[in-house]
Amino acid sequence: MSEQTFAVDHARVRLRALVWTVFVPVVLYGIGSGAAAPMFALRALDLGASAGVAGIVVALSGLGMVLADLPAGRIIARIGERGAIAVGSGVGLVGVLCAIFAPNAGVLAVGLLLNGIASAVWGLARQSYIVAVVPRAERGRAFSTLAGASRLGSFCGPFVGAGLVYAMGPSGALWLQFATTVLSGAAMLAIRSAEGDDVDSADHTLRSVVVENRRVLGTLGLAALLMGGARASRIALLPLWAAHIGVSAATTSLVFGIAGAMDVLLSYPGGIWLDRYGGRATGIPSMLLFAAGFAALPLTTSALELSSVAVVLGLANGVSNGIIMTVGADVAPPAQRAEFLGAWRLTHDIGMFTGPIAIGLISAATVLGASALALAAAASAGAVAMYRWFPGSTLRRDSPDADHS
Structure with a gap:
């Protein structure tokens, strides 16, 4: 096309x-x-x-x-x-x-x-x-709406x-x-045909795509991995800490519901912010909120305090809805889009998969609170990585290049 x-x-x-x-x-x-x-x-x-x-x-x-x-x-x-x-x-x-x-x-x-x-x-x-x-110029809203819908x-x-x-x-x-x-x-x-619906006969392999884009995957991908770890660890760690401080299962479910509502409500506003100010201005505050929430978690001793931390972590997740997909789309080589996006998603999904495992290993070796502090440190490192490598403001809609990857 x-x-x-x-x-x-x-x-x-x-x-x-x-x-x-x-x-x-x-x-x-x-x-x-x-x-x-x-x-x-x-x-x-x-x-x-x-x-x-x-x-x-x-x-x-x-x-x-x-x-x-x-x-x-x-x-x-x-x-x-x-x-x-x-x-x-x-x-x-x-x-x-x-x-x-x-x-x-x-x-x-x-x-x-x-x-x-x-x-x-x-x-x-x-x-x-x-x-x-x-x-x-509308990808941030599209991807944040997609994440919010999910x-x-x-x-x-x-x-x-x-x-x-x-x-x-x-x-x-x-x-x-x-x-x-x-x-x-x-x-x-029922979606209509897109550019990607045609069979791709380009002479490249998965390995060549990863090798050619190894710098992007190793820098921006590190930030994506750390964000994936923070997101998945939030879901794994909160109920464990709730049980640790004696909060009932029913109350824990309610806490998750409140945090989940905050997550959904912030999806579209987060997308507008992402389109207007870019990945760096969205990702850094999100990771700092994750870090603050994880750091505060070991200090909580009641359901009310736990709810406050859960809301902070819900804010972090809601603000960042769609950011990984948007940044990946912006940096994907047009001729290798699908393969690159697969490798890009892999960096985030590795974080999603390994984050909860890290909680278990750290907690087994030390105490549960140490896992929260380790996650706070990892989220802070993610903020630094986003400051160093994530793109700034996206192209504006009236830019002559606004419709091109």
């Missing part, structure tokens, strides 16, 4: 046009994932797994994402976004069915691994499509699935995930 045609495509697509083909399907997908996420551990326990084994089984979803990020980029480059969505939906449906009908924890583990793979393909296809059709679905999922779980047990939420995967996949298959 020529640059002229690509510019016309950009001029035709605004965020409102993506509501039913991108954002609503993401909410649906998030509802199913959010409903099913807390049920996988219970499903493992039902199959006779110990608490430790159940935790390992659940972690395989994150491993699936890490393993699939690079191949997902190549799949999208070869068959386009719509083809990749079809593949991802099919893999996800197989994974859910494995989880529903698993006769043992081993089959459940396979199902969760497939779920992670499907999430990686789905996520990268959505990102690549938005890069192809949304003007650069968070909104995950927030609503447990409430939507509660009746099914009451009637059918943990499998009820998994059937909801099956249904939402079908509906969201079908809706996204």
Whole structure:
């Protein structure tokens, strides 16, 4: 596709046009994932797994994402976004069915691994499509809305699935995930062709893309990794600390709900800020908020104090919604977009996968509070990395280059 045609495509697509083909399907997908996420551990326990084994089984979803990020980029480059969505939906449906009908924890583990793979393909296809059709000056809002839609679905999922779980047990939420995967996949298959839908015959491999872009992946990617670690560790550490100070499970759930609402509400305003002032001005405050929240966590001794820290961490996550996708889109080489974005997502997903593991290792060797302080230090290092390498203000909409990558 020529640059002229690509510019016309950009001029035709605004965020409102993506509501039913991108954002609503993401909410649906998030509802199913959010409903099913807390049920996988219970499903493992039902199959006779110990608490430790159940935790390992659940972690395989994150491993699936890490393993699939690079191949997902190549799949999208070869068959386009719509083809990749079809593949991802099919893999996800197989994974859910494995989880529903698993006769043992081993089959459940396979199902969760497939779920992670499907999430990686789905996520990268959505990102690549938005890069192809949304003007650069609006990417921050597009990606923050995308992230906010996913968070909104995950927030609503447990409430939507509660009746099914009451009637059918943990499998009820998994059937909801099956249904939402079908509906969201079908809706996204209605997207119109984008630049990335053509088969890519360029003479480059995954290895060559990583090697050619190793400086960007090693610098900006380090900041993305540290942000991924902070985000995932927030989810893992808060309930552990809540239990440590004697806060009940019901109260902990309420605390998460308040923080989750703050996360969703800040998504679009965060995107406007990102478009106007750029990745550095968005990422640094976000990482400093993460650092402040983690540093304050060991000082909390009550539900009210814990809620205050949870809100700070929710603010950090909400402000940063979409920043990793936006920065990755801005620095992606046009001729290697899908493969580069796969490698870029890998840096963030490695942080998401290893952050909770680091909490467990540090806590086992010392005390739980030490994990929070280590995370505060890592988040501070992330702020420094963003100051050093993240881009400043994005191109303005009226810039002559505003519609080009």
